[in-house]
Amino acid sequence: MLPLIVLASQAAIAATPAPPNNQIIILRETPAPITVTASRNMIRLAETGISISQITLPQIEALSLPLVKDYLTLIPGVAVAQTGPLGAQTQIRIRGAEANHSISFIDGIEMNDPASSGEFRIDTLLSHGIERIEVLRGPQSALWGSQAIGGVISLATRAPVRGSMLYGELQGGSLGTVRGGAGGGWADDSISISGQLSGLSTDGYDSARVGGDKDGYDNVTAHGRIEWKAVSELTLLLVGRHQDSTSRFDGFNFVTGVPRDEPLETQSRQTALRAEAALALLDGQWTTRASFMGVRADNINRRANAFQNRSDGERDLFRLQSTGRVQAGNLTHSLTGALDIETERFISSDANAQAASNQRQRRRQTSLVGEYRLSTSNGFAAGAALRHDMNDRFADATTVRFDAVAPIGDVRLHAAFGTGIADPTFFDQFGFFPGSFQGNPNLVPERSRGVEAGIGWAAGGHSFDVTLFDANLTNEIIGTFNSNTFIAGVANATGRSTRRGVEVAGRAELAKGLTLNTSYTYLDANQQQVAGSAFVREVRRPRHSGSIALNYSSRQFDLSAAAAITGARGDTDFARFVPVTLPAYTLLTLAGAWHISPRIDLTVRVENALDASQVDVFAYRGPGFTAHGGIRFRL
Numbered sequence: 001m002l003p004l005i006v007l008a009s010q011a012a013i014a015a016t017p018a019p020p021n022n023q024i025i026i027l028r029e030t031p032a033p034i035t036v037t038a039s040r041n042m043i044r045l046a047e048t049g050i051s052i053s054q055i056t057l058p059q060i061e062a063l064s065l066p067l068v069k070d071y072l073t074l075i076p077g078v079a080v081a082q083t084g085p086l087g088a089q090t091q092i093r094i095r096g097a098e099a100n101h102s103i104s105f106i107d108g109i110e111m112n113d114p115a116s117s118g119e120f121r122i123d124t125l126l127s128h129g130i131e132r133i134e135v136l137r138g139p140q141s142a143l144w145g146s147q148a149i150g151g152v153i154s155l156a157t158r159a160p161v162r163g164s165m166l167y168g169e170l171q172g173g174s175l176g177t178v179r180g181g182a183g184g185g186w187a188d189d190s191i192s193i194s195g196q197l198s199g200l201s202t203d204g205y206d207s208a209r210v211g212g213d214k215d216g217y218d219n220v221t222a223h224g225r226i227e228w229k230a231v232s233e234l235t236l237l238l239v240g241r242h243q244d245s246t247s248r249f250d251g252f253n254f255v256t257g258v259p260r261d262e263p264l265e266t267q268s269r270q271t272a273l274r275a276e277a278a279l280a281l282l283d284g285q286w287t288t289r290a291s292f293m294g295v296r297a298d299n300i301n302r303r304a305n306a307f308q309n310r311s312d313g314e315r316d317l318f319r320l321q322s323t324g325r326v327q328a329g330n331l332t333h334s335l336t337g338a339l340d341i342e343t344e345r346f347i348s349s350d351a352n353a354q355a356a357s358n359q360r361q362r363r364r365q366t367s368l369v370g371e372y373r374l375s376t377s378n379g380f381a382a383g384a385a386l387r388h389d390m391n392d393r394f395a396d397a398t399t400v401r402f403d404a405v406a407p408i409g410d411v412r413l414h415a416a417f418g419t420g421i422a423d424p425t426f427f428d429q430f431g432f433f434p435g436s437f438q439g440n441p442n443l444v445p446e447r448s449r450g451v452e453a454g455i456g457w458a459a460g461g462h463s464f465d466v467t468l469f470d471a472n473l474t475n476e477i478i479g480t481f482n483s484n485t486f487i488a489g490v491a492n493a494t495g496r497s498t499r500r501g502v503e504v505a506g507r508a509e510l511a512k513g514l515t516l517n518t519s520y521t522y523l524d525a526n527q528q529q530v531a532g533s534a535f536v537r538e539v540r541r542p543r544h545s546g547s548i549a550l551n552y553s554s555r556q557f558d559l560s561a562a563a564a565i566t567g568a569r570g571d572t573d574f575a576r577f578v579p580v581t582l583p584a585y586t587l588l589t590l591a592g593a594w595h596i597s598p599r600i601d602l603t604v605r606v607e608n609a610l611d612a613s614q615v616d617v618f619a620y621r622g623p624g625f626t627a628h629g630g631i632r633f634r635l
């Protein structure tokens with residue numbers, strides 16, 4: 001049996017090259033693990049100097065957590081803030097960046113919500129059917145465009161390599177929670193077909209106080225993928241996805257500064273499509289891809305089942321990319337050129353037909369991308385990327401990225417530098433509900449610069465890695481408030497924000513089947529809204545965070561214990577508009593699987609086993625101790 005969950009940096013699989021900095025070890029991979037986000041093309045993990053973490057299927061199944069955001073708490077440099085119960089708004093901050101400063105992909109489709117604040121609705125993402133979670137840290141706009149300031153989150157769904165597969169699970173437990181799903185696929189030399197259907201329903205609890213109304217959550221997600229090698233040179237790909245979820249939540253009393261029971265709910269629907277044709281010539285040394293990706297998102301807000309308002313967004317992306325590779329002796333050169341044309345549309349509607357927030361907006365961006373990569377037979381690799389964005393609503397922007405990695409025996413040196421941008425969201429530019437919030441059409445994109453450097457060691461199943469990082473942010477989009485008109489808005493800050501820190505991770509094989517993994521992040525994140533004024537600590541970013549995982553695997557059963565440690569963070573009491581401190585906490589997950597047959601497991605999971613008081617957003621309490629059990633099969 002495979003070990004359960006591994007949280008390692010610079011770790012190595014026996015007899016394989018050491019993976020790059022700060023990554024979760026891959027247990028079920030080929031001898032050359034790959035990354036799909038560190039370059040515009042798939043490359044080996046050992047060929048990038050950028051900090052990457054990966055969680056693969058064995059780890060996902062080991063903990064059997066319901067949402068992808070639960071796994072992100074175990075990744076260095078990632079802070080997760082959940083506003084109360086399951087399905088409530090959840091924000092992801094990478095290395096101290098803002099919640100809308102990262103891009104999320106599912107099977108290559110950019111899933112950030114164009115109908116909201118530009119963030120990916122990570123609270124809607126079920127873990128069933130996900131095979132790999134990859135997190136790239138640091139500015140990546142030169143590759144992937146706007147919002148990739150903190151980094152990139154990429155997810156891949158399960159698909160067969162050859163033959164057929166069928167899998168499923170069913171779990172139930174505390175808070176009236178039931179989750180389940182089924183998936184399968186079939187593949188041969190020319191075609192691969194896969195799909196999943198998953199669902200989750202929970203009665204929830206009251207995040208405002210004990211004994212109040214329960215805030216439940218329901219989610220149904222369907223995903224399908226077909227890849228067909230029409231001829232030896234031409235491959236066609238089609239991916240489709242749809243999710244529909246409803247989250248019930250409390251209102252907020254701005255007089256008392258605490259949530260209050262209200263019959264509020266948000267229905268979130270998102271449909272995505274990717275169609276691609278790839279032509280490989282000259283024995284695969286020259287590849288050209290043409291693709292179309294479309295995302296439609298709706299967020300509908302109701303009170304006591306009565307419509308209040310909604311926002312609808314669309315994103316269409318056409319991409320043309322060509323890559324040529326040349327081998328000269330022990331050197332491999334790769335050169336990529338790409339054209340991205342992105343069109344976004346936004347509609348907001350209020351129950352009041354005269355509301356100022358009723359609007360329709362549209363914008364377009366055309367981008368040119370170039371990337372060069374070099375790799376050598378002795379393990380040295382480097383890359384450079386350049387991107388120029390041409391916008392019809394605000395200023396054009398140019399971003400760059402450089403990275404390099406050099407092995408010296410069992411030691412690896414790695415470094416990267418990049419710049420990033422975050423375009424204003426539709427909410428920022430044009431306003432949103434209520435009408436007392438006004439957008440600012442004169443905003444300019446936020447800009448960031450980041451650098452990192454680290455050293456790692458790996459030998460005999462043990463590893464250790466240290467990475468230092470430093471980043472700043474200018475033109476940050478901040479909230480404003482006019483006390484005379486009681487109108488809220490946004491503006492570009494004249495000051496700058498700084499984010500620096502260190503990520504440390506290690507792995508040790510204690511005995512056969514028994515593995516210990518640890519990680520720690522120190523983050524110093526500060527904001528300066530007005531040039532020349534004092535810096536203040538950024539809210540909801542812990543100065544200290546980390547994780548510890550102890551895993552045992554045998555032929556009869558698997559056991560896993562994973563602790564996600566979150567240090568004290570600052571926040572704001574919006575009733576008094578004063579800073580508050582959120583206390584530190586540790587979430588301990590205990591999970592196990594009894595293999596009653598080679599294809600059937602009985603599973604059990606305990607979340608927050610220490611019954612810690614979890615508050616990620618001021619006045620909203622998290623769930624306490626919960627227990628769940630179920631069955632899992634694979635054919």
